[in-house]
Amino acid sequence: MSNLNELWNQRVANPEALGEGEKKLWNEIEPIINELLEELKANGKIEISFTRDEKQQLDNVLDNLTQTGKSLTLLFSLFKDAENSKKFGDVTSEFGFKENNWINLLIETIVFHSILNTEIFKLTLLLHLKDVDPKVSRFNSTMARFAPIAWSKLKPYVYSNFRNSLAHGTWALENKQVVLYEDAELIAYERLDLADLFIKSKDQNVLFICLVNVLAEKNTAKFFT
Numbered sequence: 693m694s695n696l697n698e699l700w701n702q703r704v705a706n707p708e709a710l711g712e713g714e715k716k717l718w719n720e721i722e723p724i725i726n727e728l729l730e731e732l733k734a735n736g737k738i739e740i741s742f743t744r745d746e747k748q749q750l751d752n753v754l755d756n757l758t759q760t761g762k763s764l765t766l767l768f769s770l771f772k773d774a775e776n777s778k779k780f781g782d783v784t785s786e787f788g789f790k791e792n793n794w795i796n797l798l799i800e801t802i803v804f805h806s807i808l809n810t811e812i813f814k815l816t817l818l819l820h821l822k823d824v825d826p827k828v829s830r831f832n833s834t835m836a837r838f839a840p841i842a843w844s845k846l847k848p849y850v851y852s853n854f855r856n857s858l859a860h861g862t863w864a865l866e867n868k869q870v871v872l873y874e875d876a877e878l879i880a881y882e883r884l885d886l887a888d889l890f891i892k893s894k895d896q897n898v899l900f901i902c903l904v905n906v907l908a909e910k911n912t913a914k915f916f917t
Contacts, residue, residue: 713891714898721849721899725906728835728842729915732821737838739822740916750819757812757900760805767798799870799886802893803858809896810855813903820907820916849899853881854892 710718732738770780771794781791814831818824824834832852835843853874857863862873870889872882884892910916 710898714894717849717895717898718902721846721902722906724842724846724849725903726910728839728846729820729906729910731839731842733915735838737821737824738916739820742819746819750816753812753815757805757808760801760808761897764798764801764805767794767801770794771798796865799865799889802886802889803863806889806893806896807855807859809893809900810850810852813850813896813900816900816903816907849895851892851896855896 729738771777781794784790784794811828814828818826818828818831818834821834821838824838832847832850835847854872857872857874862875862878864871864873866883868885870884870886871880872884873879874881
């Protein structure tokens with residue numbers, strides 16, 4: 693993609709601005725993502741040409757993640773300052789929005805943002821491939837087939853069980869925790885405080901942003917030619 697750097701310019705975070713935990717995660721996954729792309733290229737699966745429409749459509753999809761991220765930041769800002777939070781609550785309570793409504797909306801936005809990060813990571817990578825199944829739902833099997841070595845290393849960083857619980861609605865709020873279930877038997881396999889939920893969501897955001905940066909660097913290095 694000839695203008696990949698321009699396409700991502702407003703979305704690629706500076707790795708140096710990440711927190712310590714995020715930097716550690718970045719340093720772990722960056723070489724694996726590079727290895728994954730190299731393995732895919734060696735197997736003849738890297739796409740080297742993109743239409744203007746494909747670029748625009750991807751940009752439109754990515755805007756969902758951008759806007760959700762902005763909404764999440766705004767919601768968090770409402771709870772950072774107790775006085776400001778009270779003022780906001782007093783005003784919105786007149787319209788039926790009370791503190792518990794805003795807390796639930798915050799959690800729901802984190803959930804949606806988490807799902808988007810994981811799914812758009814998959815979609816973005818698939819878009820840069822050719823002669824593979826384009827279905828995002830088949831992402832894991834596609835990676836296992838065409839880049840088995842690198843995918844076995846990256847797979848633990850793509851929180852599939854976490855994403856599935858959130859996307860399938862197999863989660864609940866219980867005693868100020870988010871409880872995750874694997875299936876309709878509703879047997880809990882993980883309980884997350886709000887902070888833990890946010891951290892897992894951030895991990896998937898780092899995964900996506902790292903992919904974007906690697907793709908931009910690869911583009912500069914003429915990897916897609």
